[in-house]
Amino acid sequence: MSNVRAIAAQTLFQVVDKGVSLSTQLPIAAKLVAPKDKALLQNICYGVLRYLPSLEHYCQKLLEQPLKGKNRVFQFLLYVGIYQLQHMRVPSHAAVAETVNALAELRAPGLKGLINAILRNFQRQQAELEASANEIPVCKYNHPSWFIKAVQAGYPESWESLLEANQQQAPMWLRVNKRQNSTEHYADQLSEQAIGFSQDERFVDGLLLNAPCDVDKLPNFSVGACSVQDAAAQLAARLLAPENGERVLDACAAPGGKTCHLLELADCDVVAIDADEIRLQRVEDNLARLSLSAHCLQGDASQPDDWWDGEQFDRILLDVPCSATGVIRRHPDIKWLRRASDIEDLALIQRKILNNIWPLLKAGGTLLYATCSVLPAENRNQVAAFLAEHTDAQLVPLHSEDTETTPGMQLLPGTTDGFYYAKLFKKN
Numbered sequence: 258m259s260n261v262r263a264i265a266a267q268t269l270f271q272v273v274d275k276g277v278s279l280s281t282q283l284p285i286a287a288k289l290v291a292p293k294d295k296a297l298l299q300n301i302c303y304g305v306l307r308y309l310p311s312l313e314h315y316c317q318k319l320l321e322q323p324l325k326g327k328n329r330v331f332q333f334l335l336y337v338g339i340y341q342l343q344h345m346r347v348p349s350h351a352a353v354a355e356t357v358n359a360l361a362e363l364r365a366p367g368l369k370g371l372i373n374a375i376l377r378n379f380q381r382q383q384a385e386l387e388a389s390a391n392e393i394p395v396c397k398y399n400h401p402s403w404f405i406k407a408v409q410a411g412y413p414e415s416w417e418s419l420l421e422a423n424q425q426q427a428p429m430w431l432r433v434n435k436r437q438n439s440t441e442h443y444a445d446q447l448s449e450q451a452i453g454f455s456q457d458e459r460f461v462d463g464l465l466l467n468a469p470c471d472v473d474k475l476p477n478f479s480v481g482a483c484s485v486q487d488a489a490a491q492l493a494a495r496l497l498a499p500e501n502g503e504r505v506l507d508a509c510a511a512p513g514g515k516t517c518h519l520l521e522l523a524d525c526d527v528v529a530i531d532a533d534e535i536r537l538q539r540v541e542d543n544l545a546r547l548s549l550s551a552h553c554l555q556g557d558a559s560q561p562d563d564w565w566d567g568e569q570f571d572r573i574l575l576d577v578p579c580s581a582t583g584v585i586r587r588h589p590d591i592k593w594l595r596r597a598s599d600i601e602d603l604a605l606i607q608r609k610i611l612n613n614i615w616p617l618l619k620a621g622g623t624l625l626y627a628t629c630s631v632l633p634a635e636n637r638n639q640v641a642a643f644l645a646e647h648t649d650a651q652l653v654p655l656h657s658e659d660t661e662t663t664p665g666m667q668l669l670p671g672t673t674d675g676f677y678y679a680k681l682f683k684k685n
């Protein structure tokens with residue numbers, strides 16, 4: 258099979274209806290298309306997931322009955338076609354023709370008339386269909402209702418721009434490996450290769466590429482000169498600020514972006530734990546590419562008795578499992594795979610990990626709590642509750658409004674991904 262639209266429709270069916278994550282399904286799908294079509298496949302899948310509610314709304318208006326059961330994949334093919342007509346710079350006759358052509362590969366030539374008619378009707382009625390979608394918040398903002406309500410409550414002034422930022426394509430940031438290069442030196446190497454970038458003084462190890470590019474094109478990537486890591490994630494190691502000779506725990510480490518950054522900044526002894534053995538292998542792979550080493554252990558951070566050797570740590574990074582609602586623009590499937598009830602479950606796990614890891618920190622030591630979530634329940638509320646219950650924990654303010662009642666630093670998606678950090682000091 259090699260028709261991009263047919264494969265996109267099947268991929269979207271697997272993600273939306275079967276609950277498989279896009280990061281699992283897309284690499285499988287990409288093997289089925291010609292190399293030149295991989296970017297198009299990715300664009301279509303990301304785009305449909307970004308605009309799913311409005312696409313559903315248009316089809317609801319245009320179809321007498323939704324396509325169900327064994328015909329369900331054709332419903333997704335319609336989303337693929339309409340997405341191209343509405344958002345991509347594909348000439349409309351080509352978008353319609355290519356979408357209809359996908360039916361041959363999906364072995365449903367009998368549906369050509371229907372798919373063609375719906376796409377043509379969308380073109381004819383586009384303005385009214387868009388106006389009617391804009392009257393329904395879920396379709397206007399293309400986010401689930403529970404999430405819209407949660408960000409409205411958390412950010413009464415900026416919720417709309419947050420939702421808008423989630424609909425954009427994420428930028429590509431590099432983290433320069435300080436063991437091999439200064440940021441300036443690596444910037445020169447990018448310029449020599451005519452790779453455009455900019456810098457932001459808040460992110461001392463970071464370079465923001467003007468356009469995403471294949472890592473094979475980056476100078477000395479394979480030998481560890483740099484890594485791909487969002488600038489917000491690059492703050493973790495800088496905020497924890499490990500020093501030479503210290504013992505550092507990275508308790509939720511995979512795939513190891515922050516573990517490696519810690520080791521790039523200091524000659525410290527890092528123990529990297531992750532519950533997922535397969536993901537832990539990616540930590541090992543990243544360490545190898547960067548010529549770094551850490552003690553990698555499979556383990557549950559909420560049950561340190563199973564893996565801890567009893568020696569306390571000078572610094573701990575706790576990049577806990579979270580809703581990942583700060584990285585929706587990189588993983589638009591999160592909007593449809595996460596449920597409101599997940600947030601409460603995740604908050605309980607985070608609480609358990611934080612409570613059970615705290616005793617592993619030396620008095621005088623520092624713990625950095627981190628999530629890639631924008632939801633206060635996983636962030637400031639979690640840390641405020643922890644501070645209220647632990648008299649030996651002291652907040653280290655990261656900015657002027659970082660206080661015990663509204664602790665931490667929340668970054669919202671924009672220049673960087675959405676991230677949260679709170680720094681805690683253990684009193685003697």
Ligand SMILES: C[S@@+](CC[C@H](N)C(=O)[O-])C[C@H]1O[C@@H](n2cnc3c(N)ncnc32)[C@H](O)[C@@H]1O
Nearest residue numbers: 509510511512513514515532533557558576578
């Ligand atoms: C946000 S990711 C960590 C990203 C990583 N710090 C990095 O920068 O590359 C969270 C990780 O926590 C792991 N995890 C989930 N539950 C855990 C638990 N109870 N104990 C340890 N790790 C856990 C997941 O497998 C996942 O790899």
